[in-house]
Amino acid sequence: MDFRIEDITEEEIDRRLSVVEPLTDSVRQLVDAVIRSEVSDERLAAAKEKVDAIVADLREQQRPGSFGTPYTKEFIGMPWGNAAVGARNAVAPPLRIQRSPGLAECEMVLGAAYEGPGGCVHGGVAALLLDQLVGEAASTDGLPSFTGTLTVKYLRPTLLGPLSARAEVTRREGRKTFVHATMSDADGVTVEADAIMICPKDFVLPTGDALPPAADRRLDR
Numbered sequence: 001m002d003f004r005i006e007d008i009t010e011e012e013i014d015r016r017l018s019v020v021e022p023l024t025d026s027v028r029q030l031v032d033a034v035i036r037s038e039v040s041d042e043r044l045a046a047a048k049e050k051v052d053a054i055v056a057d058l059r060e061q062q063r064p065g066s067f068g069t070p071y072t073k074e075f076i077g078m079p080w081g082n083a084a085v086g087a088r089n090a091v092a093p094p095l096r097i098q099r100s101p102g103l104a105e106c107e108m109v110l111g112a113a114y115e116g117p118g119g120c121v122h123g124g125v126a127a128l129l130l131d132q133l134v135g136e137a138a139s140t141d142g143l144p145s146f147t148g149t150l151t152v153k154y155l156r157p158t159l160l161g162p163l164s165a166r167a168e169v170t171r172r173e174g175r176k177t178f179v180h181a182t183m184s185d186a187d188g189v190t191v192e193a194d195a196i197m198i199c200p201k202d203f204v205l206p207t208g209d210a211l212p213p214a215a216d217r218r219l220d221r
């Protein structure tokens with residue numbers, strides 16, 4: 001696992017985000033446009049050439065593997081490649097998660113890129129987003145927790161569009177945290193999930209440092 005330390009200031013984080021977030025948003029627009037475009041085949045082929053040129057430009061300098069999760073020395077996390085919340089990841093909706101002890105909540109708009117059954121949210125996407133949310137809820141007042149078991153129940157189809165989600169810790173037993181989560185549309189809950197989150201035994205960063213108490217960690221940058 002990559003939890004490297006990157007010694008930068010909050011101002012530098014803001015500066016970097018101000019550059020990459022608009023780019024990621026543009027790539028989200030690109031993904032949506034490719035899915036829904038009805039321009040001619042010739043224009044689609046021309047678009048491919050332009051996109052290939054951008055990819056070649058970005059690949060001139062590239063880190064190997066994945067982005068990982070860097071932390072500052074003040075333990076501000078930068079999970080910018082994360083599939084659900086990554087600021088650099090156009091695959092992520094992204095979720096803007098509000099946290100309080102034992103609770104994680106967010107509102108989101110899921111468009112064409114998240115489709116499973118026609119017009120509906122893909123079940124795997126719903127599970128992905130709820131998995132992130134239960135992880136965030138479990139980690140608000142404890143050490144980081146990994147998903148041991150996630151049970152998802154799809155109550156009725158979730159239509160693409162504006163949605164909300166919520167995860168709440170229901171109980172803790174030693175290193176295990178039990179979390180209940182829901183995804184809802186305007187008419188109520190469409191998906192619910194129950195998770196057993198587990199803090200790995202003797203969790204330390206690969207740098208050898210233990211994580212500080214949760215109150216000193218900020219996971220939202």
Ligand SMILES: CCCCCCCCCC(=O)SCCNC(=O)CCNC(=O)[C@H](O)C(C)(C)COP(=O)(O)OP(=O)(O)OC[C@H]1O[C@@H](n2cnc3c(N)ncnc32)[C@H](O)[C@@H]1OP(=O)(O)O
Pocket residue numbers: 131132133134135136139144145146147148149174175176196198199200201219
């Ligand atoms: C940090 C900021 C927020 C981040 C949010 C991120 C959200 C993303 C969430 C994820 O997607 S995490 C990625 C998906 N999950 C994984 O990759 C986990 C892979 N599995 C493991 O790493 C280990 O198997 C695990 C840490 C889950 C457990 O390993 P341990 O060696 O610590 O478990 P151990 O065998 O000591 O068992 C401890 C307790 O947990 C129980 N347990 C172990 N594995 C379990 C499991 N899979 N499901 C349910 N319970 C489990 C086990 O029975 C026991 O219960 P008791 O204490 O009551 O005896």
